[in-house]
Amino acid sequence: xxxxxxxxxxxxxxxxxxxxxxxxxxxxxxxxxxxxxxxxxxxxxxxxxxxxxxxxxxxxxxxxxxxxxxxxxxxxxxxxxxxxxxxxxxxxxxxxxxxxxxxxxxxxxxxxxxxxxxxxxxxxxxxxxxxxxxxxxxxxxxxxxxxxxxxxxxxxxxxxxxxxxxxxxxxxxxxxxxxxxxxxxxxxxxxxxx
Amino acid sequence: xxxxxxxxxxxxxxxxxxxxxxxxxxxxxxxxxxxxxxxxxxxxxxxxxxxxxxxxxxxxxxxxxxxxxxxxxxxxxxxxxxxxxxxxxxxxxxxxxxxxxxxxxxxxxxxxxxxxxxxxxxxxxxxxxxxxxxxxxxxxxxxxxxxxxxxxxxxxxxxxxxxxxxxxxxxxxxxxxxxxxxxxxxxxxxxxxx
Numbered sequence: 371x372x373x374x375x376x377x378x379x380x381x382x383x384x385x386x387x388x389x390x391x392x393x394x395x396x397x398x399x400x401x402x403x404x405x406x407x408x409x410x411x412x413x414x415x416x417x418x419x420x421x422x423x424x425x426x427x428x429x430x431x432x433x434x435x436x437x438x439x440x441x442x443x444x445x446x447x448x449x450x451x452x453x454x455x456x457x458x459x460x461x462x463x464x465x466x467x468x469x470x471x472x473x474x475x476x477x478x479x480x481x482x483x484x485x486x487x488x489x490x491x492x493x494x495x496x497x498x499x500x501x502x503x504x505x506x507x508x509x510x511x512x513x514x515x516x517x518x519x520x521x522x523x524x525x526x527x528x529x530x531x532x533x534x535x536x537x538x539x540x541x542x543x544x545x546x547x548x549x550x551x552x553x554x555x556x557x558x559x560x561x562x563x564x
Numbered sequence: 565x566x567x568x569x570x571x572x573x574x575x576x577x578x579x580x581x582x583x584x585x586x587x588x589x590x591x592x593x594x595x596x597x598x599x600x601x602x603x604x605x606x607x608x609x610x611x612x613x614x615x616x617x618x619x620x621x622x623x624x625x626x627x628x629x630x631x632x633x634x635x636x637x638x639x640x641x642x643x644x645x646x647x648x649x650x651x652x653x654x655x656x657x658x659x660x661x662x663x664x665x666x667x668x669x670x671x672x673x674x675x676x677x678x679x680x681x682x683x684x685x686x687x688x689x690x691x692x693x694x695x696x697x698x699x700x701x702x703x704x705x706x707x708x709x710x711x712x713x714x715x716x717x718x719x720x721x722x723x724x725x726x727x728x729x730x731x732x733x734x735x736x737x738x739x740x741x742x743x744x745x746x747x748x749x750x751x752x753x754x755x756x757x758x
Contacts, residue, residue, distance in 0.1 A: 377580040377591070383718075385572040396572075439577075500719075524578075525694075525715035 373424045373431075374407040376532065380439040381522050388545035397545050401503060401522045402435035403536035404428055411459040411531035421467035425535075428468070429476030432537040437480065442541050444481050448554065449516040449540045450488055452477075453503040455495035457528035465492035468535055477537065485562035486511040495534075498525045503538040509559050514551025515543035566616065568623050569602040571726065574718055577634045585740040593641075593735040595634035596697065596716050597627045598728055606654040606725035613658070617665050620729070624663075624670030627731050632674050635735065639675045643748065644710045644734035646699040647671070649686040652722035660686035663729050671702075671731065678702040679756035692719050697732045701748060706758050708745025709737035 380403075384396045406428070409420050437444045452473065454465035469490050478484040489504035489511075500523040507513035520538045528534045543554070558564050575598075579591040601623070605613055635641040647667040649660035668682045683698040683705075694717040701707035714732050722728045737748070752758055 376582055377578060379576060379578045382575040383572065384574075387569065387571040439575075498715075521719040523717075 371427055372420065373404070373427050376405045376407070377527070378435065379403050379524055380435055382439050383520065385545045391546060393545045397540070397542040398440055399505070399520050399538060399540035400436045400439040401520055401536050401538040402432040402439065403522060403524060403534055404432060405524060405527040406533050406535060408457060408460045408464060408531055408533045410464060411457070418463065418467035421464055422471045425468035426472035426476045428535055429473040429537070430480055432535065433477045433480040433539065436537050436539045440539065440541055446541055447481050447508060447539045448542060449505045449518065450477070450484065450508045451490065451503045451505040451520070451538045452488055453491045453501040453536050455493050455499045455501055455528050455534045457530045457532045458494060458496060459530040460494070460533060462492060462494060464533060468533065481508065484508045485559060487562065495528060497527060497529065498523055499528070501534065501536055503536055505538060505540060507554060509562065510552065510557040510564050511562060512552045512564050513543070513554050513557065514549060515547035515553060518544050566604055566619050568619055570623070571600045571602070572721070573600070574598040575630065575634070576716070580739045583739050588739060592737070592739045593635065594714050594732070595631050596714055596730060596732045597631045598716055598718055598730050599623060599627060600718065600721040600726050600728050603652060603655045603659055603725050603727045605659055606652065613662060617662050620662065620666040621669060624666040624731070625673055627729070628670040628674040631731055631733050635733065641735050642675055642733045643701060643736045644699045644712060645671055645678070645682055645702050646697045646714070646732045647682050647684045648695050648697045648730040650693050650695050650722050650728040651686070651688045652724045652726045653688060653690060654724040655688065655727065657686060657688055659727060667729070667731060675702060679753060680705045681756060689722070691721055691723060693717060693722070695730065697730055699732060699734055703753050703756065704746065704751040704758050705756060706746045707748050707751065708743055709741035709747060712738055
C-alpha cells in the first residue's frame with residue numbers, strides 16, 4: 371500500500387428510540403476512519419498524484435470496513451458520505467486529492483451501485499476535531515428521508531502531519547422521517563438524482 | 565423488574581498501528597460500547613434506587629458480549645478493561661454509580677477469570693459530553709504498560725433524562741509502552757493488584 375496508516379477507527383450507531391417513539395427496525399449507520407500520514411506535510415507540492423492514489427486505496431478499504439461494521443451485505447447500503455480533516459501542516463487541497471478524483475470509484479466497486487454523488491465535507495483541524503460527514507441516498511441524491519449527517523471524532527488525531535479520512539454508510543434514513551419529498555420507494559434511479 | 569429503555573447504542577473500535585514509533589504487526593485494539601438509556605429517577609430525589617442495578621444486568625451482559633465480538637469472541641485476546649457513565653442533567657451522580665456492579669459483573673461474565681477491579685469514571689453532563697474511560701490490566705491493576713484511557717461520547721446524548729453507560733476492552737499494552745514498572749509477564753495473579 372502507498373498509504374501509511376497510524377490507526378483505523380470504526381463507529382456503529384443504532385437508534386432504537388427517538389422522541390419517545392420506538393424505531394423498528396432501529397436505524398443504523400457506520401463510519402470507518404483512517405488516520406494517515408500526510409506525505410506533503412509542511413511544504414507546497416504541486417503534483418498531488420500520490421494522494422489521489424492513496425484515496426483510491428482508502429476508498430475501498432474504509433468502505434469495506436464500514437460495511438463490515440454494519441454487518442450487512444454491501445448491496446443493502448442505502449446512503450453514504452465522506453469527509454476529511456487535514457492536520458495543520460497540510461492544506462485543504464490535500465483532502466480534495468484524497469476524496470474527489472478516484473475515491474468514489476473505489477467506494478462503488480465495494481457497493482456495486484451508487485449513481486448519486488457521494489456528499490463530502492472537508493476542513494483543516496487539530497486533535498479531536500469533529501467531522502460532520504454528510505449523508506445522502508446512494509442512488510438518488512434527492513431522497514429526502516436520507517438527508518442526514520454523522521458526527522465522528524478521534525481524540526488524538528489529526529496531528530499536524532496527519533489526515534483523518536472517513537467514510538460513512540447506513541442501512542436506513544433518519545429515525546422518524548416525516549418532511550415529505552422523494553421517498554426511496556419512488557426512486558427512478560437513472561440519473562443519480564431522483 | 566423495571567424495563568430498561570434504550571434509545572441508542574454506539575460501538576467504536578480503534579486499531580492502532582503506531583504512534584510515531586515502530587509499526588506493530590498486530591495493531592492494539594481498543595473497543596467501547598455506549599448505551600443511551602432513560603434515567604428512571606430523573607427530575608426528583610428517589611431514596612431507594614438499588615433495585616435498578618439488577619435491572620441493568622441483562623443490558624450489561626449484552627453490551628459485554630457485543631464488545632467481545634470486536635475481539636472475534638475470544639476472551640483470551642482481552643487484556644485491559646474499564647467502564648463509565650454520563651448522567652444527564654436531570655439526574656444525579658449517584659445514578660451513575662448504579663453501573664458499578666452490573667458493569668463489572670458483565671465484564672467478568674464474558675471474560676471469565678478477571679481478578680482486577682474494573683477502573684471507572686463518571687460525571688453529570690450535557691449532550692455531547694466526553695468521558696475519559698480509564699483502562700487497566702484485567703488481572704493486575706499495577707501493570708504499567710496497560711494503564712490507558714479511551715475518550716468516548718455521543719453528540720446527542722445524554723439528554724436531560726438519560727444516562728450513557730459505557731464498557732471498554734483493549735487487547736494489550738499502549739502501542740509504544742516503555743515506561744517500565746510491572747510487566748504483564750510478571751503478574752502473580754493472586755490479589756488482582758500485582
